[in-house]
Amino acid sequence: MASRQCSLDSFYGKKTEESGEVERSTAKRKSARPANGSKALRACLEVNSFVTCPVCQQRVPHTIINIHLDSGCEASAGSIHQKGSAEVSLTRKSTEPTSSNKFGVHTGLKGGWRPSHQNVLDILDEADKADTPDSLHAGPAYAPIHQERESSVQDDDEACKAASESRQVGSLRKAPMLRPSVGATSGLPGHFVLDNFISEEEEALILRCLDEDPENRWAFNSFNGNSRGKRYGVECDLVRRITKPPRFQMPDWLQVVMQRMREVGPPVLADFHPNECNAIDYRRDEGHELLAHCDDRQMSGDVICNLSLAGDCKMTYTKEKGGFRKVDVSLPRRSLQVQAGGVRYDYMHGITNDHLFSERRVSITFRESKIQSRPLYEGARYVSMKNRFKWGQKL
Numbered sequence: 001m002a003s004r005q006c007s008l009d010s011f012y013g014k015k016t017e018e019s020g021e022v023e024r025s026t027a028k029r030k031s032a033r034p035a036n037g038s039k040a041l042r043a044c045l046e047v048n049s050f051v052t053c054p055v056c057q058q059r060v061p062h063t064i065i066n067i068h069l070d071s072g073c074e075a076s077a078g079s080i081h082q083k084g085s086a087e088v089s090l091t092r093k094s095t096e097p098t099s100s101n102k103f104g105v106h107t108g109l110k111g112g113w114r115p116s117h118q119n120v121l122d123i124l125d126e127a128d129k130a131d132t133p134d135s136l137h138a139g140p141a142y143a144p145i146h147q148e149r150e151s152s153v154q155d156d157d158e159a160c161k162a163a164s165e166s167r168q169v170g171s172l173r174k175a176p177m178l179r180p181s182v183g184a185t186s187g188l189p190g191h192f193v194l195d196n197f198i199s200e201e202e203e204a205l206i207l208r209c210l211d212e213d214p215e216n217r218w219a220f221n222s223f224n225g226n227s228r229g230k231r232y233g234v235e236c237d238l239v240r241r242i243t244k245p246p247r248f249q250m251p252d253w254l255q256v257v258m259q260r261m262r263e264v265g266p267p268v269l270a271d272f273h274p275n276e277c278n279a280i281d282y283r284r285d286e287g288h289e290l291l292a293h294c295d296d297r298q299m300s301g302d303v304i305c306n307l308s309l310a311g312d313c314k315m316t317y318t319k320e321k322g323g324f325r326k327v328d329v330s331l332p333r334r335s336l337q338v339q340a341g342g343v344r345y346d347y348m349h350g351i352t353n354d355h356l357f358s359e360r361r362v363s364i365t366f367r368e369s370k371i372q373s374r375p376l377y378e379g380a381r382y383v384s385m386k387n388r389f390k391w392g393q394k395l
């Protein structure tokens with residue numbers, strides 16, 4: 001099992017196994033760690049501590065390390081020293097694509113970043129209105145989807161069908177006690193992991209819906225390494241550089257997950273409306289893996305989210321331009337990983353077989369993909385694999 005990180009540690013600059021680069025919390029900060037409740041948590045988040053930037057080695061207030069990294073280290077400790085001035089003095093990242101791509105849906109990035117803990121404070125504010133003290137550390141993350149389960153296949157089918165038809169998952173109400181941990185858990189620019197993003201019950205239901213979808217079945221796939229997969233939503237043809245209409249619509253049983261991303265995710269998700277997703281079923285004993293890749297920079301949008309189910313794993317990020325960097329990130333089951341900014345465009349990501357920590361792991365990757373019915377490049381012509389050798393001859 002991957003050791004699960006406490007994402008709050010990132011707020012204190014604690015050294016994590018993933019980055020190995022952010023300095024360890026001081027005893028003082030540790031002593032301010034919340035014992036209980038939102039007040040203590042809030043107090044901790046506001047401790048004015050500094051961390052060493054893993055890229056430029058400047059001392060930077062821990063509250064804006066994310067912004068500092070995202071601005072390509074342009075946002076200096078000096079310009080952001082004053083509490084509250086961070087958002088004003090920051091620039092957008094250099095990695096932000098400037099193309100005039102037209103997406104059929106809203107794209108994610110808007111007006112720069114906020115301190116990584118701001119969202120937690122927002123969540124706390126919201127929760128403070130509804131919370132009772134006892135709910136802070138108790139109870140399921142979200143109201144359970146199904147209280148009881150029968151084991152027969154027929155019931156499984158019915159559960160899945162019922163979830164879909166009655167939008168049972170979609171009608172889940174968020175319970176105030178869940179607070180996904182948001183933070184720059186890895187020191188990677190634009191990277192977040194939200195632990196416990198879904199409850200165990202939700203995980204079980206989503207897995208059942210994936211496993212028991214009679215129309216869209218798991219199929220072997222070797223595109224990015226061997227695994228089984230399936231997809232929903234619009235279909236990107238990465239070779240022809242066009243998008244095709246969905247063969248399988250985005251399922252109802254994922255709506256609540258997507259809604260939750262907008263509600264409790266970091267600010268880059270505030271307007272995230274995925275129009276496609278692919279699920280991957282990894283089996284460790286079958287040698288499955290995810291080869292290092294970067295999701296298509298033109299066909300898909302600025303933000304990508306991966307929901308982890310059924311097992312823990314470690315994802316490896318590598319960057320070669322502008323200095324080699326390699327960072328391992330733990331992705332616990334039921335967490336949501338957000339890739340935006342630098343990590344989305346400048347890093348490759350992959351999962352080696354020995355970084356799958358259980359026999360099975362399933363992921364769902366959400367994207368906003370371009371509605372593109374003509375090839376991206378003017379004048380481009382698709383040549384099928386079997387005809388490629390004929391380049392230079394009359395086709």
Ligand SMILES: O=C(O)CCC(=O)C(=O)O
Pocket residue numbers: 278280290295306307349362363364365
């Ligand atoms: O399995 C994962 O978490 C990531 C999958 C992924 O990177 C992809 O489908 O592009």
Ligand SMILES: [Fe+2]
Pocket residue numbers: 293294295349365
């Ligand atoms: Fe990917």
